[in-house]
Amino acid sequence: MNSVIHTFPYLVAGWVFLCGLYGIVTSRHLVHMVVSMAVLQTSTYILLLNIGFRQSGAAPVFADLPPSTRIVDPIVQALMLTDIVVEATVVALVLAFVVKAHENAGTLSPDDLRMMRG
Amino acid sequence: MNVWLLASCAVGLCLVPCAAMCLQGSPERRLVGLEMTGTIVTLLLVLLTMGFHRPILMDLPLTVAIMSLAAGLVFARFLEKQL
Amino acid sequence: MTIFRMLLLSLIGLAALGVVRTRDLVSQVLALTFYGMLLAVMFFAFQAPDVALSQIVIGAVALPLMIMLVLARMRHRERTLAEQKDGR
Amino acid sequence: MSQKVRLRIFWICAAGFACIYFLVAKNLPPWGHYRGPYGDVISSLSVYERHATDVVNAIDYDYRGFDTLAEEFILFTSVLGVMMLLRPPERKATPSATAEESMSPAVQLAALPCFAILILFGLYMSTHGQLTPGGGFQGGVIIASAPMLVYVAEHFRAFKRITSHPLVEGLEAAGAAGYAVIGVTAFAAGVPFLTNWVPLGVTGKVFSSGTIAAISACVGLEVATAFLLLSYTYLAEIIADAGKTK
Numbered sequence: 001m002n003s004v005i006h007t008f009p010y011l012v013a014g015w016v017f018l019c020g021l022y023g024i025v026t027s028r029h030l031v032h033m034v035v036s037m038a039v040l041q042t043s044t045y046i047l048l049l050n051i052g053f054r055q056s057g058a059a060p061v062f063a064d065l066p067p068s069t070r071i072v073d074p075i076v077q078a079l080m081l082t083d084i085v086v087e088a089t090v091v092a093l094v095l096a097f098v099v100k101a102h103e104n105a106g107t108l109s110p111d112d113l114r115m116m117r118g
Numbered sequence: 119m120n121v122w123l124l125a126s127c128a129v130g131l132c133l134v135p136c137a138a139m140c141l142q143g144s145p146e147r148r149l150v151g152l153e154m155t156g157t158i159v160t161l162l163l164v165l166l167t168m169g170f171h172r173p174i175l176m177d178l179p180l181t182v183a184i185m186s187l188a189a190g191l192v193f194a195r196f197l198e199k200q201l
Numbered sequence: 202m203t204i205f206r207m208l209l210l211s212l213i214g215l216a217a218l219g220v221v222r223t224r225d226l227v228s229q230v231l232a233l234t235f236y237g238m239l240l241a242v243m244f245f246a247f248q249a250p251d252v253a254l255s256q257i258v259i260g261a262v263a264l265p266l267m268i269m270l271v272l273a274r275m276r277h278r279e280r281t282l283a284e285q286k287d288g289r
Numbered sequence: 290m291s292q293k294v295r296l297r298i299f300w301i302c303a304a305g306f307a308c309i310y311f312l313v314a315k316n317l318p319p320w321g322h323y324r325g326p327y328g329d330v331i332s333s334l335s336v337y338e339r340h341a342t343d344v345v346n347a348i349d350y351d352y353r354g355f356d357t358l359a360e361e362f363i364l365f366t367s368v369l370g371v372m373m374l375l376r377p378p379e380r381k382a383t384p385s386a387t388a389e390e391s392m393s394p395a396v397q398l399a400a401l402p403c404f405a406i407l408i409l410f411g412l413y414m415s416t417h418g419q420l421t422p423g424g425g426f427q428g429g430v431i432i433a434s435a436p437m438l439v440y441v442a443e444h445f446r447a448f449k450r451i452t453s454h455p456l457v458e459g460l461e462a463a464g465a466a467g468y469a470v471i472g473v474t475a476f477a478a479g480v481p482f483l484t485n486w487v488p489l490g491v492t493g494k495v496f497s498s499g500t501i502a503a504i505s506a507c508v509g510l511e512v513a514t515a516f517l518l519l520s521y522t523y524l525a526e527i528i529a530d531a532g533k534t535k
Contacts, residue, residue, distance in 0.1 A: 023221030141219030
């Protein structure tokens with residue numbers, strides 16, 4: 001039981017990664033693909049969070065804690081904060097490309113988008 | 119493990135029917151599930167804040183409460199008019 | 202508490218599959234919002250309130266909103282094109 | 290490549306990935322027993338060194354400030370890219386009052402107090418980042434979601450007047466530049482770029498932790514205006530047509 005708990009959170013991150021990849025591979029619409037990409041990116045949050053987590057550690061805010069309290073790792077959390085904002089900007093830019101593709105090609109199925117072929 | 123955390127476990131189980139609502143069915147049905155999720159998540163975060171003995175984190179349930187109301191309005195409008 | 206965290210993680214695994222398997226776009230955006238909400242709860246339960254906050258505002262509101270706006274724009278364009286075709 | 294072949298390749302790759310990933314996950318430090326030293330070092334330093342009680346924000350806006358500067362410019366550049374790609378069409382829109390329909394009074398009544406609360410809460414978030422969870426990024430998005438409520442409850446014109454104002458673009462540039470300028474002011478004090486040279490104040494007060502608070506406010510301004518511009522750019526075509534038809 002203990003060894004299961006020790007690896008299960010990491011496995012969830014891998015599972016979410018594979019889910020996102022599955023969505024991208026089987027997608028028939030570019031917006032669906034963008035959403036799948038967003039799901040894929042969340043796997044990194046889950047992995048980072050679980051790596052930095054500590055049993056019985058407090059949240060890294062010392063406003064109402066004595067400074068010597070045992071806390072979870074704040075560095076991975078700073079990384080995740082960056083990651084989340086960058087995800088939003090990447091999605092915004094990719095969505096602009098999707099709108100442009102829709103205006104120019106009239107379709108959004110990746111198989112029908114002739115202009116995406118080299 | 120204190121009584122707040124026990125309560126939050128019980129409220130957390132209420133997310134399962136929300137998942138059932140949000141992950142299948144028509145968009146309207148999902149929107150209803152989403153609104154319910156907003157309420158339950160607010161309650162859950164309040165309970166967890168109390169359970170961790172960190173009242174300073176009470177900003178989060180406040181954010182969820184405000185943002186889920188706003189997001190619910192916007193989503194409803196888009197479902198009705200634009201989509 | 203550990204069991205609660207594990208249950209949350211399992212629910213997230215389920216929800217990720219659900220989001221990806223939804224084919225209707227509007228439904229998928231709503232499912233993504235739910236998934237973002239769930240992630241925010243998980244971050245909070247794993248003692249990361251800062252990340253949970255940004256996940257609430259971005260993952261559960263801003264991101265679905267942007268996708269919704271793009272969907273509305275594309276529907277609008279298709280509708281006006283159809284109207285123009287009828288008008289001729 | 291047909292759908293079936295693609296899916297088959299995916300399953301093979303996924304199986305390989307799953308095997309390798311399982312081995313990796315088994316050899317990671319057991320969950321809940323992270324031993325990384327840097328987190329402990331920073332968390333013991335940040336309250337004494339920077340007078341910031343929120344360690345994550347102290348890392349983001351100070352210890353790792355240069356990274357966050359780059360991240361902010363990623364946001365700036367992507368908004369620029371979206372605006373260039375989706376430039377609003379040049380149409381002579383003649384707005385007529387009949388084309389604009391607002392929502393029911395009930396929705397308006399719910400939305401307008403919500404608008405005020407959102408802006409107030411966003412300002413609170415982006416100025417208290419050094420004390421409690423929050424900060425520029427979160428506060429900015431909260432502020433930017435308020436005009437969406439105007440769009441929902443009122444008509445297109447009110448939304449357009451808020452978001453397409455030249456001031457918004459200027460403020461976005463100011464927010465992006467403000468971060469770099471705060472970094473440069475460190476030169477005046479004779480210390481390296483982005484050093485926290487401002488007097489640090491009393492721990493736990495709003496005016497504490499030096500440049501962290503200022504940078505957080507700048508980032509809030511930048512993010513809020515960036516998301517406003519994004520939402521306007523996505524909606525521009527609908528807004529332009531709504532004024533024209535009917």
